[in-house]
Amino acid sequence: MGLYHCEGIILRTRVFGEADRIVTLLTKEKGKIEAVARGARRPRNRLVGVTQQFSYLRGLIFTGKNLDQLSQAELIKSFAPLRDDLLKMAYATWWAELLDVFLPLAEVNTEIFLFTLAGLVVLEQTPDPMLVSRAFELRLLRYLGYDPVLDHCVRCQEGAHGSLAGFAPVEGGMLCRICATSAGEKLIPLRPSALAELRALYAADLRAVARRPVDPTLGNELGRLLFAFIQWRAEKPLKSLAFLQSLLVWQEPSGS
Numbered sequence: 001m002g003l004y005h006c007e008g009i010i011l012r013t014r015v016f017g018e019a020d021r022i023v024t025l026l027t028k029e030k031g032k033i034e035a036v037a038r039g040a041r042r043p044r045n046r047l048v049g050v051t052q053q054f055s056y057l058r059g060l061i062f063t064g065k066n067l068d069q070l071s072q073a074e075l076i077k078s079f080a081p082l083r084d085d086l087l088k089m090a091y092a093t094w095w096a097e098l099l100d101v102f103l104p105l106a107e108v109n110t111e112i113f114l115f116t117l118a119g120l121v122v123l124e125q126t127p128d129p130m131l132v133s134r135a136f137e138l139r140l141l142r143y144l145g146y147d148p149v150l151d152h153c154v155r156c157q158e159g160a161h162g163s164l165a166g167f168a169p170v171e172g173g174m175l176c177r178i179c180a181t182s183a184g185e186k187l188i189p190l191r192p193s194a195l196a197e198l199r200a201l202y203a204a205d206l207r208a209v210a211r212r213p214v215d216p217t218l219g220n221e222l223g224r225l226l227f228a229f230i231q232w233r234a235e236k237p238l239k240s241l242a243f244l245q246s247l248l249v250w251q252e253p254s255g256s
């Protein structure tokens, strides 16, 4: 039992009881936590506006026997543009689901918190989030210790230029031409330029990525790889990914 202050971003909300909400928060102080916001579905409750998805808030948490409780909350940044734009909402929901699926509860990770916060600020402002999202996905994988092996063959370490045949999601990296023949699984082909882009995106500043013109062919090529890899790592269907992909298909110009 106790009481603490925290700063957090709401990754997810779900209805609870008659008028409550359970919020999943990515906090600076405690990592990912869940807390009940009592009365947060009553129109005149003071927690209504603050407990929307993606809200960045300063809160006071009571730790309880079963559920912690968000007892007071003050909005730092609402991130409303992420809820008002369907495509941005789809991307933000995708990021939130990744964080929710991959982060354990109550494990402090200030780096991931600050990176997510910075990422949402960039997402809010960028006209086309595709490459920003690829960079976010890659960096998050790296923070989680799941980064795909891109520099050499994941099986035999062969790394000579031109020797890599494609990406094997289940092996977690690139395979060389020799290993690929015995792999018995489908490889995702990757042009050398796309591979170079992937490596560069690891280290890229999200704000700099957001300023670059988006090449949709490249973005989709990297997306095929990252989505397959993340989906495999998650070991369960990711709802927000299906939604994001349906939007992207719908947005593609006809004939492409």
Ligand SMILES: [Zn+2]
Pocket: 153, 154, 155, 156, 157, 158, 175, 176, 177, 178, 179, 180
């Ligand atoms: Zn090999």
